[in-house]
Amino acid sequence: MIKAFSALLFTTALACAGSAALAQDKTVKIGALSDQSGLYADLGGPGSTLAAQMAAEDSGLTQKGWKIDIISADHQNKPDIGSNIARQWFDVEKVDIIVDVPNSGVALAVNNIVREKNGVYINSGAAASDLTNSQCSPNTVHWTYDTYMLAHGTGGALVKAGGDSWFFITADYAFGAALERDTTAVVKAGGGRVLGSVKHPLNSSDFSSFLLQAQASKAKIIGLANAGGDTTNTIKQAAEFGIVSGGQKLAALLLFLSDVHSLGLNVAQGLNFTESFYWDTNDQTRAFAKKFQERMRNKQMPTMVHAGVYAGVLHYLKALEAMGGNSHDGAKIVAKMKEMPTDDPLFGKGKIEANGRKIHPAYLFEVKKPSESKGPWDYYKLVSTIPAEQAFTPLSESTCALLKK
């Protein structure tokens, strides 16, 4: 009987050790997938990798015996390359979580792969609201912003302020069309009219022709449903053609700190747009920004995408710590992340909704005049704050299948 008892004790001990070993797996591998070299490299790119690193360091987990690895890759804005990298990361590199991924096409492609491999996906860089609607997944958290926030932020505020006639200059691809569509809905709901729109090929260099059409329409607001180089070129050339001095207002529907920096205040002053993070908001954001800037090779300040990566990874690591270890089960981890309210130095207190949407307040900014700016990167002044519940799609309107009971 002693033999049987000790056998039982032995097997129990073994079982405990086994499951303890599983529960105590304190290794995490984070993959920062971004555009490292093209249109979106400055708003995401190497900055996102740095943000992930900073989050790993600030989480305090390495001191508690955890091993956190971070790798990065360049998806070159191509969905096929992005999904191939994602698949390889899960199969070969044993990555647990993919972060950043700007460019809606790539973001959606990666979304599918992460779901298939039961990993975790915190998207900070893309605008596609589909990620929390028709394409929502139990493995995905959409941080930072989406087309709804941009449309309601900029569109809503401008219509309220009297901008009731619009003309769109839209990039001829899925993202541009989505942005135009969402903003049009907001404008019309606010009692405004859309006088016309023109679609330009992606990566155009000359916008004079489209700007002329916008000028001729006499719309009060010219909405730019494009991004990156297309937006900055449009803005620069609008200044040449005297659009703003002629009385029309430019609404850049998607603009980042890095874009304003490359335009310079002379050209960008007066622009209105919506973002969910600005480095100069409070002491905590300033502290983060200072550390970030010191470590960035090109000494840039963090954009909202970088902030989203930092905050997202921080929350992910908190969830892992609360679960006692890395179960490598993506859906379970994301469920835990949704359970825990978020609290980080950059976005403050918030939560992740059931459809994966992280909500936080959005801010309507205006670019300062050169005389108002006290130094480099001091570019924005706050016009108004949109509370979290209004900034993102209400759950009642979301088409996410996860929400259906």
Place this chain on the structure above:
Amino acid sequence: MQALYAQLLVGLINGSFYALLSLGLAVIFGMLNIINFAHGALYMMGAFVAYFFLEYTGLGYWWSLLLAPIVIGLFGMVLERTMLHRLQGLDHLYGLLLTFGLALIIQGLFQNYFGSSGLPYAIPEQLRGGINLGFMFLPIYRAWVVVFSLVVCFATWFLIERTRLGAYLRAATENPTLVQAFGINVPRMITLTYGLGVGLAALAGVLSAPINQVRPLMGADLIIVVFAVVVIGGMGSIMGSIITGFALGVIEGLTKYFYPEASNTVVFVLMVLVLLVKPTGLTGRAN
């Protein structure tokens, strides 16, 4: 109707750009039979040099207009001496492949160091503002672009087709051995010609810096269009490229009015049509 006039004028402005850019390419192909795929990258370097001059030495636009083409032209001459020279006598396509590789290197290096957001470059004081023409507001800088391009195009055409130096250049590339026998330093002529073509690309770069963002890939998007212009115009012909450049600008302007999504592609439709009917291009010489 007014809107149409405005679009045509804008088209003409863009056309002058295409003409200037394709001028360098036409000179290089017409004279040296090299298809210079690096043209876009060199154009970009011209814009960057203008930015550097302003940023680090305070030299403004007008200085850059003069110096950048010289600097980049010299760089081009070095490229020719060290690399392109060795491809003489080989199939033209090797020249294309080599310059393609050079373009990749140059653009990749710039992207590594400067990212891709673009650097600001302001329109010079003297050229700011605009004139109200009634049917549109014409920025002075754009008018300057047209005038300057016309002058440079005409000057280059005159140099190549009507001066003695131009005659030497043309002869040297048509029959190097014979010309060398007359005592003219043919390799130097060739290097000079390449430098001239490259300098023209850089000049276009400086011209474009105030209106387009100065970014590493600014040439990559244009290079294919510029090729198309040169091919349509006739690959040996300077005048052909100039005329086609302007014509393309106008046609693109019309397309932007009626079917804007296609504006980037109309040039290729033209290219296919022209190559089918007259493969040596509109005014090209049979090779």
Place this chain on the structure above:
Amino acid sequence: MTSITASTNPANNTRDESIVFVVMAVILAVVPFTGLYPYFVMQALCFSLFACAFNLLIGYGGLLSFGHAMFLGTAGYVTAHALKVWGFEPALGILLGVAASAALAVLTGLIAIRRQGIYFAMITLALSQLLYFIYLQTPFTHGEDGIQGVPQGRLFGFIDLSRPLTLYYFVLIVFLLAFLLIFRIINSPFGEVLKSIRENEQRAISLGYRADQYKLMAYILSGALAGLAGSLKVLVAQNAGLTDVHWSMSGEVVLMTLLGGLGTIFGPIVGAFIIITMQQYLAQFGQWVIVMQGVIFVVCVLTFRRGIVGEIAHYFKRSL
């Protein structure tokens, strides 16, 4: 027109080439057991096929096409659509893709073949750009997003291709068969005539051969085989996108073939593997990969014109 390729090819080299072929086939067959990531090798095989198809046109036909991506992409889109939207079985989907690119090759070939040298290259580039634009606009391609989540399905109704090992052997077998087909074409009377046209078109015509017809045939074969590569690639990667029809893809296949050795039989395979490996393992260096590709181009053109396999073959005075 001076030829762009090496031109020595004694007729009794098939023995050397067969030995290399068997060695290659054996190595590739045991790859899954070596721990190499099968998807990576499959990608490399698809690109090798693409490069071999391209090489058929330039190495043996003497025509540089700067728009070959249009075949890769067209077949890819058609196969992706057939598998995902119409639910076709993989072999049928691939056949449809190949048929589509063959049809495209006939159409574009009739336009392009009349011209030579640089004009031919420019026309193919222009046609490829046109097609890029068409694909960007047509809804079935989903523009920038591409066709995602293409199911791998069951081959002939019962072989499950979603298992990596099965898929790998399928891709390998198709690749080897296609390669043998190319080999057969090159060493056939048709291939000999093609080579003679490449060497001296006027003389071939004076001997009574209709040069244009031979060139067109080579172009169509090359296009169809490039299409096969595109269809296979879509099956492996499970997505089809604009990258596959962009002119930079055409540039890449030129690079692979040049590096491996224009006009050699095994050259394109070596070139493709090297470039794909480089892109894979150096991906974290971002733009340096582009710079490196540029350097390879430059070095190859200046000093290494025969390419890797070409140099080896030249050294051993064989034909590979």
